[in-house]
Amino acid sequence: MNKRQAQKQFTREKIIAAAKQIFIEKGIINTATSQIAEAAGIAHGTLFLHFPNKDSLVVELLDAELSKFSNNIKQLIVETADVNILLSQYLDIIQAEEGFFSSLARELPNYKDELRRKILFRESLIREHFHQVIEKGIEQNIYAQVDIPSALTFLFGTINYYLSLKTSFVQQGSVIEKFKPSIIKTMKDLLLPVQ
Amino acid sequence: MNKRQAQKQFTREKIIAAAKQIFIEKGIINTATSQIAEAAGIAHGTLFLHFPNKDSLVVELLDAELSKFSNNIKQLIVETADVNILLSQYLDIIQAEEGFFSSLARELPNYKDELRRKILFRESLIREHFHQVIEKGIEQNIYAQVDIPSALTFLFGTINYYLSLKTSFVQQGSVIEKFKPSIIKTMKDLLLPVQ
Amino acid sequence: MNKRQAQKQFTREKIIAAAKQIFIEKGIINTATSQIAEAAGIAHGTLFLHFPNKDSLVVELLDAELSKFSNNIKQLIVETADVNILLSQYLDIIQAEEGFFSSLARELPNYKDELRRKILFRESLIREHFHQVIEKGIEQNIYAQVDIPSALTFLFGTINYYLSLKTSFVQQGSVIEKFKPSIIKTMKDLLLPVQ
Amino acid sequence: MNKRQAQKQFTREKIIAAAKQIFIEKGIINTATSQIAEAAGIAHGTLFLHFPNKDSLVVELLDAELSKFSNNIKQLIVETADVNILLSQYLDIIQAEEGFFSSLARELPNYKDELRRKILFRESLIREHFHQVIEKGIEQNIYAQVDIPSALTFLFGTINYYLSLKTSFVQQGSVIEKFKPSIIKTMKDLLLPVQ
DNA sequence: GATGAATGAGTGTTCATTCAT
DNA sequence: TATGAATGAACACTCATTCAT
Numbered sequence: 001m002n003k004r005q006a007q008k009q010f011t012r013e014k015i016i017a018a019a020k021q022i023f024i025e026k027g028i029i030n031t032a033t034s035q036i037a038e039a040a041g042i043a044h045g046t047l048f049l050h051f052p053n054k055d056s057l058v059v060e061l062l063d064a065e066l067s068k069f070s071n072n073i074k075q076l077i078v079e080t081a082d083v084n085i086l087l088s089q090y091l092d093i094i095q096a097e098e099g100f101f102s103s104l105a106r107e108l109p110n111y112k113d114e115l116r117r118k119i120l121f122r123e124s125l126i127r128e129h130f131h132q133v134i135e136k137g138i139e140q141n142i143y144a145q146v147d148i149p150s151a152l153t154f155l156f157g158t159i160n161y162y163l164s165l166k167t168s169f170v171q172q173g174s175v176i177e178k179f180k181p182s183i184i185k186t187m188k189d190l191l192l193p194v195q
Numbered sequence: 196m197n198k199r200q201a202q203k204q205f206t207r208e209k210i211i212a213a214a215k216q217i218f219i220e221k222g223i224i225n226t227a228t229s230q231i232a233e234a235a236g237i238a239h240g241t242l243f244l245h246f247p248n249k250d251s252l253v254v255e256l257l258d259a260e261l262s263k264f265s266n267n268i269k270q271l272i273v274e275t276a277d278v279n280i281l282l283s284q285y286l287d288i289i290q291a292e293e294g295f296f297s298s299l300a301r302e303l304p305n306y307k308d309e310l311r312r313k314i315l316f317r318e319s320l321i322r323e324h325f326h327q328v329i330e331k332g333i334e335q336n337i338y339a340q341v342d343i344p345s346a347l348t349f350l351f352g353t354i355n356y357y358l359s360l361k362t363s364f365v366q367q368g369s370v371i372e373k374f375k376p377s378i379i380k381t382m383k384d385l386l387l388p389v390q
Numbered sequence: 391m392n393k394r395q396a397q398k399q400f401t402r403e404k405i406i407a408a409a410k411q412i413f414i415e416k417g418i419i420n421t422a423t424s425q426i427a428e429a430a431g432i433a434h435g436t437l438f439l440h441f442p443n444k445d446s447l448v449v450e451l452l453d454a455e456l457s458k459f460s461n462n463i464k465q466l467i468v469e470t471a472d473v474n475i476l477l478s479q480y481l482d483i484i485q486a487e488e489g490f491f492s493s494l495a496r497e498l499p500n501y502k503d504e505l506r507r508k509i510l511f512r513e514s515l516i517r518e519h520f521h522q523v524i525e526k527g528i529e530q531n532i533y534a535q536v537d538i539p540s541a542l543t544f545l546f547g548t549i550n551y552y553l554s555l556k557t558s559f560v561q562q563g564s565v566i567e568k569f570k571p572s573i574i575k576t577m578k579d580l581l582l583p584v585q
Numbered sequence: 586m587n588k589r590q591a592q593k594q595f596t597r598e599k600i601i602a603a604a605k606q607i608f609i610e611k612g613i614i615n616t617a618t619s620q621i622a623e624a625a626g627i628a629h630g631t632l633f634l635h636f637p638n639k640d641s642l643v644v645e646l647l648d649a650e651l652s653k654f655s656n657n658i659k660q661l662i663v664e665t666a667d668v669n670i671l672l673s674q675y676l677d678i679i680q681a682e683e684g685f686f687s688s689l690a691r692e693l694p695n696y697k698d699e700l701r702r703k704i705l706f707r708e709s710l711i712r713e714h715f716h717q718v719i720e721k722g723i724e725q726n727i728y729a730q731v732d733i734p735s736a737l738t739f740l741f742g743t744i745n746y747y748l749s750l751k752t753s754f755v756q757q758g759s760v761i762e763k764f765k766p767s768i769i770k771t772m773k774d775l776l777l778p779v780q
Numbered sequence: 781g782a783t784g785a786a787t788g789a790g791t792g793t794t795c796a797t798t799c800a801t
Numbered sequence: 802t803a804t805g806a807a808t809g810a811a812c813a814c815t816c817a818t819t820c821a822t
Contacts (some may be wrong), residue, residue: 004822008785027305033813048814050785106304109359120363132800146384150377154353154385161352164304164359168315182345189341190349190385203802227795238804243797394801398806417695423792433808438793440806496694499749510753536774540767544743544775551742554694554749558705572735579731580775593781630819639817729806758783 012050014040019061022091024099027107028058059115065100066122070095077129083191087155087184090126094159095176098166102175105164127152134191145189148167151190158183207245209235213340214256219294222302224252254310260295261317272324278338278386281328282350285321289354290371293361297370300359302349322347329386338386346385353378402440404430409451412487417497418448449505455490456512459483467519473533473581476523477545477574480516484549485566488556492565495554517542533581535564541580548573597635599625604646609684612692613643644700650685651707654678662714668728668776671718672740672769675711679744680761683751687760690749712737719776728776736775743768 018040022031033054037044051057072093078080080086094101108116137143159176162183166175213235217226227251232239246252267288275281289296303311325347332338354371357378361370408430412421423444427434441447462483470476484491498506520542527533549566552573556565603625608614618639622629636642657678665671674748679686693701715737722728747768751760 002782002822007822011785030305032811035318041815045788045815046786049787052814054813107339109301110305111812113362116360116363120360144384144387147377150374150381151384153356153374153377154349154381157354157356158349158352159346161355165311166317167308168311178247179345185342186345186349186385187300189346190373190381192339199802206803228797229795232805239796240798240805242819244803249796392801394805397801401806407603411715414667420695422790424790427684434792435794435809436807439808442793444792500695503752506750506753510750535775537767537770540771541774543746543764543767544739546593547744547746548739548742550746551738554703554745555701557698558701569735569738572732572738575732576735576739576775579729579736580771589781596782618818619816622784627818630784631782633818634781634783 004057009041009052011042011046014042015047015050015057016061016064020065020100023061023103027103028054028061029107029110032056044170052101055112055115058111059118061120062104062115065097066119070122070125073126073129077133081133081136083130083133084184084188086130087187088180090178091159091180094163095174095180098163098174098176102163102166105160123156130155137191141147141193144193146190151187154190155183155187158186169180203245206235206237206241209237209257210242210245210252211256214252215260215295218256218298222298223249223256224302224305228252248286250307250310251289253306254313257299257310257314260292261314262272264292266322268321268324272328276328276331278325278328279379280385281325282382283375286354286371286378289358290369290375293358293369293371297358297361300355318351322351325350332386336388339388341385346382349385350382353381372383396452398440401430401432401436404432405440405447406451409447410455410490413451413493417493418444418451419497419500423447442539444509445502446504448501449508452494452505455487456509459487460512460515463516463519467523471523471526473520473527474521474574474578476520477577478570481566481570481573484519484553485564485570488553488564488566492553492556495550513546517546520545525559527581531583534583536580541577544580545573545577593635596609596625596627596631599627600632600635600642601646601649604642605650605685608646608688612688613639613646614692614695618642622698640697640700643696644703647704650682650733654682655707655710658711658714666718666721668715668718668722669769669773671715672772673765675715676744676761676765676768680759680763680765681747683759683761687748687751690745694722708741712741715740722776725779729778731775736772739775740768740772743771 015036019028019036022028022036022039028036033047034044036057037047039046047057051060073090076086076089076093080089104119108119111119127149131148134143134146134148134151138145138148162169162175162179169175170178211233214223214231217223217231217234221289223231228242229239231252232242235242242252246255268285270280271284271288275284297315303314306314322344326343328336329341329343329346333340333343357364357370357374365373405426409418409426412418412426412429418426424434424445427437430437437447441450463480466476466479466483470479494509498509499507501509517539521538524533524536524538524541528535528538552559552565552569560567560568600621604613604621604684607613607621613621619629619634621642622632625632625635632642636645658675661671661674665674689704693704696762712734716733718734719728719731719736723730723733747754747760748762754760755763
């Protein structure tokens with residue numbers, strides 16, 4: 001990559017970085033593209049040189065971020081077969097980018113169909129991993145015979161709820177950190193085998 | 196109340212009614228005040244005679260609606276002591292106004308602090324009822340010794356999740372109707388006493 | 391009409407008047423709506439209160455102006471059966487609003503289909519009158535047996551040519567005035583009966 | 586011309602060729618310079634290396650094209666002394682590049698003074714040829730004693746009118762082809778000698 | 781000489797809110 | 802009290818032109 005390309009890549013990254021920062025702070029939907037450009041230290045028009053429109057910037061931003069996230073999760077999966085540990089580590093990863101996921105949870109229902117589908121598809125891949133681990137646990141009589149999809153919707157729904165209403169649950173600091181024990185405990189209760 | 200006051204009250208109610216309709220159909224945040232006024236059959240400026248700004252209309256609308264909802268719930272509570280029945284009826288009430296609650300779930304995270312607090316406070320009252328019923332059940336060894344607040348956050352979080360992403364879960368018809376059995380079943384599993 | 395309506399009407403007319411002025415001076419296509427608003431002495435947004443978009447302002451402006459023009463022509467028609475007189479008076483009417491017709495001739499080919507059709511339809515009505523007068527003249531052997539539609543296209547095409555390239559034909563003053571004798575003379579030559 | 590100069594010349598021609606194509610398809614005024622560059626297969630900035638600004642590209646393009654056209658015409662002139670034949674062949678040449686001349690007719694009135702003057706000067710050269718041929722015809726009593734400049738403005742004005750409003754006269758195919766007979770017939774009528 | 785990323789003023793349009801009627 | 806015309810800041814997006822590489 002020559003200097004030109006590097007420079008372009010750098011600008012693109014400045015935009016993405018600024019957009020991500022703003023996304024975390026106040027969401028993208030209610031942020032003007034001019035503000036994003038200003039935060040990135042570039043001219044307003046430059047933004048549209050790198051992204052044909054605001055939507056595609058959002059798509060790219062979320063796609064990149066969720067892709068990183070997915071990769072982290074995948075590695076995790078391979079290494080553990082215990083739901084509690086998996087869940088604990090999953091929550092840690094979310095917590096590490098909690099501002100991001102909180103904004104995502106807040107804005108997700110307002111995204112256009114296609115983008116929402118894209119994001120929910122990524123979530124479904126993660127659910128799949130949880131599904132397999134729980135399924136094995138049930139086979140081995142470690143876990144109760146719950147309906148796994150329902151149980152997972154409870155889990156993901158609850159995490160989404162905490163994230164989207166984060167500011168109502170904590171004044172500062174991490175919601176996930178605060179409620180992690182209770183989330184894990186409740187999942188444990190739900191999976192507790194009948195004795 | 197004299198005639199003038201009655202007239203004023205009537206206009207106010209027309210606005211609220213129109214706003215509610217629009218709120219259900221497409222949410223309030225992305226609806227222009229002029230459209231609300233038009234739907235109410237009043238002049239645009241009249242709206243601001245009754246509400247100092249758009250936000251306060253939303254506050255009033257939601258407050259009124261949730262107040263009605265709360266009353267319905269309260270009656271319900273008195274009459275039942277079984278969580279399953281309570282939950283089933285609670286879901287029925289939500290389903291009866293699913294458009295409204297779906298919009299609410301979608302927009303809630305984007306409301307200003309005060310309004311969000313108000314709405315969550317109402318939710319907390321309902322949680323309280325569930326809490327009491329479950330608590331009694333635990334005392335009577337009918338339910339497992341779960342952490343009640345956590346269990347309830349799972350419940351309300353999940354319902355919220357279904358509602359806010361309604362269009363992703365069902366193409367048409369009711370999400371609540373579709374997932375009611377699985378919600379009830381999973382809560383049952385969660386409360387299942389160790390034997 | 392109460393004061394309110396009168397005021398609104400007045401504003402609308404201010405916009406139309408300003409737009410017409412600008413239309414004459416430099417054309418509407420290359421004029422920003424903000425400039426039109428400024429010239430009208432109103433806020434930029436006000437313009438869109440009276441016209442849903444720029445196009446509809448142009449349509450209204452042209453429609454109103456051409457309608458006035460048509461009415462003038464109609465009266466003329468009734469009163470004369472001599473092509474030379476008719477043409478002379480027709481040119482006078484154009485000359486009276488030459489700035490307007492010059493801009494129109496310049497911009498017409500660049501208008502959207504629908505608007506262009508509308509305008510050409512009005513022109514066709516006028517052609518119709520000329521057609522009838524010439525037809526009668528031919529029947530009475532006053533005029534040569536020319537193909538009337540073709541002859542009229544020559545006439546209207548030529549007038550259009552002078553108008554659209556006005557600034558190339560005269561530095562100041564009226565093109566129509568300048569070339570009126572030659573236009574009339576040439577039409578006369580064209581209609582001159584074989585003797 | 587060394588290799589570098591040759592290369593430069595080649596690039597310049599690529600730009601002109603691409604610009605011509607676009608000019609024919611949709612006109613230059615409403616085409617972005619970036620699109621022209623893209624069509625030419627060069628970088629956007631390169632365009633401004635060869636032409637100081639968009640206008641001068643248009644000037645060059647039209648000048649070159651009209652120069653070729655003029656040469657064709659000149660040859661024609663030498664070979665014929667009959668207006669009908671001359672006109673017929675003139676229309677054929679226009680028809681052969683009708684897309685180009687249609688765009689030109691549409692955009693001409695909107696060009697800056699200097700460019701318009703340049704183009705009209707070329708037209709005047711062609712008029713000159715027609716003038717001479719008609720003049721001779723009049724001397725030989727083949728044609729009526731019309732005012733030649735006026736008659737020619739009728740001719741060129743009419744052709745311009747057909748070209749600039751081409752899409753209103755034909756849905757597809759050539760306007761010139763369609764109206765060639767009537768143009769020739771009407772000119773004949775106009776030049777018909779009094780007997 | 782060629783590149784193409786960057787610029788920034790400009791575009792048509794929207795909308796919560798104000799205020800004279 | 803009710804009206805609705807007016808406001809003007811804000812929005813996403815375009816484009817001729819510049820200049821470091």
